[in-house]
Amino acid sequence: MASKIRQIILNSLRINKDKIVFDDGEKFYTYSELDYYSEIICKYLYEVNNPSNSVVSIGTNDFFSLCVLVACIKSLHIYCPIDENNTENRIQNIVNVINPKIIFAHRVTDLKLEDYVVINYDDVFNKIILAQPYSNLFTDRQENYVYTIFTSGTTGTPKGVLISYENLNCFSEWFLSKEFGLEENDRILLQSTFAFDLSVMSWLPVLSMGKTLVVLSPKIAANYKKIQKWLQKVKFDLFISTPSFLKLIDLCTNFSLDNFSYLNKIILCGEELQKAMAKRILDTLPNVKLYNTYGPTECTVAVSGIEVTYDLLSYDSIPIGTIREGVEFIVDISNEELSIAGNMVSDGYINNFMATSSNFKKHNNYNLYKTGDKIYIDKKGYIFFKGRIDDQIKWNGYRIELREVESTIRKIDIVSDAAVIVTRNRDEEVNGMIAYLTLKNHTIEFNDYEVVYNMIKKLLPKYMLPKRIEIIDEMPLNNNKKIDRRALLAEKEFNN
Structure with a gap:
């Protein structure tokens, strides 16, 4: 059963219809446009009568991908984003795992998609003027899952993590609470594509609280000079990304106040934050609050976080947070491996029983996930990341087997x-x-x-x-x- 976070998002679309929801420095769209365009996509989904419940969106962090996401939330389909910059081999592997009925895409060159309904993004936009949106088409539909994010798999086949509305509701109650003070932010950076669950940290507060996504496209993010020009055109007060990308921004701008005078908060996730980088932020941007967060994709984006202060620099490494209510951290004393239990833990991997059964267990009626991460919890309750127990790494925020x-x-x-x-x-x-x-x-x-x-x-x-x-x-x-x-x-x- 879809949770209250879905209703919050749907209400926000209507309440904030005149506000800007998407701004990439070239184009901007309002909540009203997002609401309308996503209704058109709902019409497509209804007409095709999708039996698999999953809808694949091959894109980046573009506006149309956002429209497909919102359409899936409205229609209670499972949103399955795939980064279009992946190789065709990897895209094909993910499509084969999901086995969807419907695929939205900008380009589908050489992919074997004869068994699927493939809808080109441009075709939909061209027809929007003539189309009439359908309302309340899916009132009798039931769906537990909101999205699937694919991670690296040990066998060479990517694993799709199923995130339920219950998982997302648990994450939102924590992330949108006063701990991070997101209510004071209006313009939130979206740097990652929707295929990376770090993006949830951006789109969830935006869609829930009537904020604006400030979108840095992958094409601009890949070029130093383009990043510099883009930063001169746009403004955002909340930076959400990985430590590696923050380093790239430092190289491009030297954290010049000309570019960052409007910034008041940085939230990092996806990989380890080094002390040198933390000190650099605290020294250079003294009026900016810095947060370090941690969490596997299987546990819905992040499960812990902490505001980084000068006091934390006295430790050997920056803590990844403290234990929060509703999350159980279980550390194996034999190898220091962390297992996480609670409502935020996924049910497992889509169409992959073997991987699910080996990584997920039941614990006190909750799902439990064995992370493969080694941690240490000190007497003050600070949690410290100590590495991996296997051959998995984090590089530039991506988890790689x-x-x-x-x-x-x-x-x-x-x-x-x-x-x-x-x-x-x-x-x-x-x-x-x-x-x-x-x-x-x-x-x-x-x-x-x-x-x-x-x-x-x-x-x-x-x-x-x-x-x-x-x-x-x-x-x-x-x-x-x-x-x-x-x-x-x-x-x-x-x-x-």
Whole structure:
């Protein structure tokens, strides 16, 4: 049963109809336009009579993707966003997992979509003038889930995390509470695409509280000079992103007050916040409140958070928050692995029983998720992140399974085996990956590197690409006859 957060969003569309909901520096749209356009999409959904309940949206953080999201909330369909900048191989894999009836997309080149109803974004917009919106088409419809976000999977197949209305309601009651003071913010940055659950931190308060999304498109975000020009045109008072992107903004602007005089709050999530970056913010932007938050996608965006002050810089690392009401943190004393239980924990992965059963359990009538993260809770209740117990990393806010990168590279015909290791900078932050490869019955030639790397680029999304590859004669093995990753690390250090 859909929760009260859905009704709050629907009411907000009508109450705030003359306010601006979306502003990317070039175009802006009002709540009235969002309400109307999403009704048109509801008409499409009704006419197609979608039996799978899932609606795929292949886009970025553009306005039409927002319209599809709101249409899914209205019609009680499951919103399944896919970043259009992913490789066609990954997009196809995600579509195959969801098996939807309906796909909205800007481009669908070379995808095998014969079994689906594919609706081009531009076609819908061109027909909007002639179309009449339908109201109350789905009054008898029931749906527990609001969206599915895909994360990296160990087998090479992405895993789709199902987030229910109950999960989202639990998150909203915490995130929209006075702890973060979002009621005082009017213009909230949306930097990530809708396919990254960090985006929920932006669109949820905006749609619930009648605020404005200030949208930085991926095309602008990929270019320093374009970012600088964009920041001179737009204003936002709440910055929500990853620490890595905040560093990029620092490089582009040096946190010049000309660009940030209107900023009063920064909320970071998605990866570890380093002390040096925290101190840089506190020193350079003294009037800006800085928050560090933590949470796996499987637990609905974030489960803990804390305002970062100078006092916290005295610790070895920045805390990721404190225990909050309604969330149970369970730490395995044997390996320090954190499990999280409560109403914010997902029911599991869409159409993936094996992965769900191995990662999710029941605990006191609540869902429990084994995070794979190692944490420590001190006597004051501060929670500290201590790394991973497996081969998963966070890079630029994206969660990446090294084994997915490896298994994808192994699909290349001439590759015999692959092992991926992580590189870190002096602050022990992840700054890339190196892929070590062996080839099948093939003498290594100079141009093999370029050939193989181009093949990898066709299979992996940009954020999962190793920063370099090394072709070696054979993989080093340890005493257990497994790939000796320590030896590869030692080779990396030697080459450096």
